[in-house]
Amino acid sequence: MTLLIVDDEPQIRTAMQAFFQKNPMGFSDVLSAADGASALELIVAREPEIVISDVVLPGMNGLELARQVRDRGIGCEIILISGHDDVEYIKSAFKSDVMDYLLKPLDVYELADAVQKAIVRRTGKPSDRWEEEITTRAGQTAKKALDLLRINYRRSFGVKELAHELRLTPNYLSSVYKKETGMGINRALQTIRLERAKELLDTTDMRIREIAVGVGIDDSNYFARLFKRTYGLSPEDYRRRVQS
Numbered sequence: 295m296t297l298l299i300v301d302d303e304p305q306i307r308t309a310m311q312a313f314f315q316k317n318p319m320g321f322s323d324v325l326s327a328a329d330g331a332s333a334l335e336l337i338v339a340r341e342p343e344i345v346i347s348d349v350v351l352p353g354m355n356g357l358e359l360a361r362q363v364r365d366r367g368i369g370c371e372i373i374l375i376s377g378h379d380d381v382e383y384i385k386s387a388f389k390s391d392v393m394d395y396l397l398k399p400l401d402v403y404e405l406a407d408a409v410q411k412a413i414v415r416r417t418g419k420p421s422d423r424w425e426e427e428i429t430t431r432a433g434q435t436a437k438k439a440l441d442l443l444r445i446n447y448r449r450s451f452g453v454k455e456l457a458h459e460l461r462l463t464p465n466y467l468s469s470v471y472k473k474e475t476g477m478g479i480n481r482a483l484q485t486i487r488l489e490r491a492k493e494l495l496d497t498t499d500m501r502i503r504e505i506a507v508g509v510g511i512d513d514s515n516y517f518a519r520l521f522k523r524t525y526g527l528s529p530e531d532y533r534r535r536v537q538s
Contacts, residue, residue: 330354
């Protein structure tokens with residue numbers, strides 16, 4: 295199986311090529327091109343099964359490359375990488391039957407996960423050794439995310455901030471975390487905050503508003519509703535029950 299990497303930045307192109315040559319994903323050849331026109335020539339001549347291309351390229355960009363490939367009836371799996379999250383860009387990509395559209399900043403394992411899905415589409419089965427690697431990496435990512443939530447729960451800190459800290463896209467991080475833990479990131483953060491609030495209700499005489507703000511929830515009325523919905527008691531009733 296052959297993989298083609300298309301990027302006009304030599305460092306990125308070389309690093310990606312080295313990564314996929316090194317890791318056990320089943321590629322016999324990992325080719326590269328620095329622009330859309332060269333990439334199209336390689337695709338026609340070598341017929342790679344999978345193409346990874348940046349959208350921004352000199353001359354023919356990645357979207358036009360995808361269109362040209364499909365116009366020639368070539369059925370390779372195409373993964374586009376872009377800093378554009380504009381809806382029209384994304385629509386245009388999927389009109390050309392692009393398999394995936396990944397947003398920068400991009401973790402190499404996020405890219406590898408997309409490539410693994412492309413391999414499954416082509417062959418019907420994943421690379422077993424790489425599946426183990428991705429599973430291990432996903433577990434590590436989920437643990438790091440949970441650790442950061444526990445450290446930062448007092449401040450405004452959601453999926454976007456967490457993804458920035460881990461240098462992942464929010465969508466990918468949310469997907470990995472949910473798959474590994476069975477819980478969404480916002481729900482996990484909420485749970486951490488409420489558990490800490492319970493501790494403060496148990497062990498201090500802080501006012502409810504002070505506790506709410508102290509666990510990262512500025513609206514004390516919302517905090518009270520959330521607490522009651524979760525534990526079946528208002529914060530005041532919970533405190534009275536604990537102290538009686």
